[in-house]
Amino acid sequence: xxxxxxxxxxxxxxxxxxxxxNCTYSNSAFQYFMWYRQxxxxxxxxxxxxxxxxxxxxxRFTAQVDKSSKYISLFIRDSQPSDSATYLCAMKSPAAGNKxxxxxxxxxxxxx
Amino acid sequence: xxxxxxxPKFQVLKTGQSMTLQCAQDMNHxxxxxxxxxxxxxxxxxxxxxxxGTTDKGExxxxxxxxxxxxxxxxxxxxxxxxxxxxxxxxxxxARLAGLNNEQFFGPGxxxxxx
Numbered sequence: 001x002x003x004x005x006x007x008x009x010x011x012x013x014x015x016x017x018x019x020x021x022n023c024t025y026s027n028s029a030f031q032y033f034m035w036y037r038q039x040x041x042x043x044x045x046x047x048x049x050x051x052x053x054x055x056x057x058x059x060r061f062t063a064q065v066d067k068s069s070k071y072i073s074l075f076i077r078d079s080q081p082s083d084s085a086t087y088l089c090a091m092k093s094p095a096a097g098n099k100x101x102x103x104x105x106x107x108x109x110x111x112x
Numbered sequence: 113x114x115x116x117x118x119x120p121k122f123q124v125l126k127t128g129q130s131m132t133l134q135c136a137q138d139m140n141h142x143x144x145x146x147x148x149x150x151x152x153x154x155x156x157x158x159x160x161x162x163x164x165g166t167t168d169k170g171e172x173x174x175x176x177x178x179x180x181x182x183x184x185x186x187x188x189x190x191x192x193x194x195x196x197x198x199x200x201x202x203x204x205x206x207a208r209l210a211g212l213n214n215e216q217f218f219g220p221g222x223x224x225x226x227x
Contacts, residue, residue, distance in 0.1 A: 006154070008152055041220075043116070043202055043204075043218030043219050043220050044155070045218065049215070088155070098206055098208070098214050098216065099160065100155075100216065102154030102155045102156070103154050104152045105152075
């Protein structure tokens with residue numbers, strides 16, 4: 001079983017809809033949680049960074065962490081065609097330095 | 113400011129051939145990483161270098177070697193390529209190895225096919 005599970009999608013939504021993405025994990029030592037966006041044929045870029053439990057909002061993006069359930073989410077409001085990409089969750093524990101454990105990624109397609 | 117650059121962008125090898133993937137960063141970062149990305153597997157860490165002069169194994173190091181040539185450059189070598197090493201390879205760098213808000217910046221990737 002993978003340490004971090006993520007539905008591969010694809011997830012297809014109409015423009016303006018809310019996109020809901022999530023990951024589950026098994027390692028309770030993870031304390032830092034990240035979401036990366038990866039456009040086709042490009043490298044990942046950091047979108048959101050959350051420490052421990054709680055919510056974090058940045059513009060149209062909201063990241064949620066529920067450590068008791070080992071579950072993290074990313075919501076994209078008012079989705080745009082430019083949000084079409086693969087979204088990767090990643091996490092790390094303090095003991096592992098900066099070594100990230102990634103989910104497999106969810107492909108999102110926002111249709112105009 | 114180019115960030116993280118990788119060469120080549122594409123490569124096709126035959127089984128048993130060797131090659132070196134090059135990576136350079138111009139952000140004065142101390143730590144550098146090599147990942148591979150396979151469909152549905154996310155990114156998996158091959159090797160990393162906490163600082164100039166040090167390298168350590170990641171999750172999937174078998175079949176690879178690395179060299180931290182200087183602070184800017186970190187190369188990945190395949191001594192005898194195998195079809196299982198067909199993948200997209202990403203180099204990344206960060207200011208340091210540990211700590212909060214220590215973002216890893218990724219290069220554009222090298223697409224490698226081993227026949």
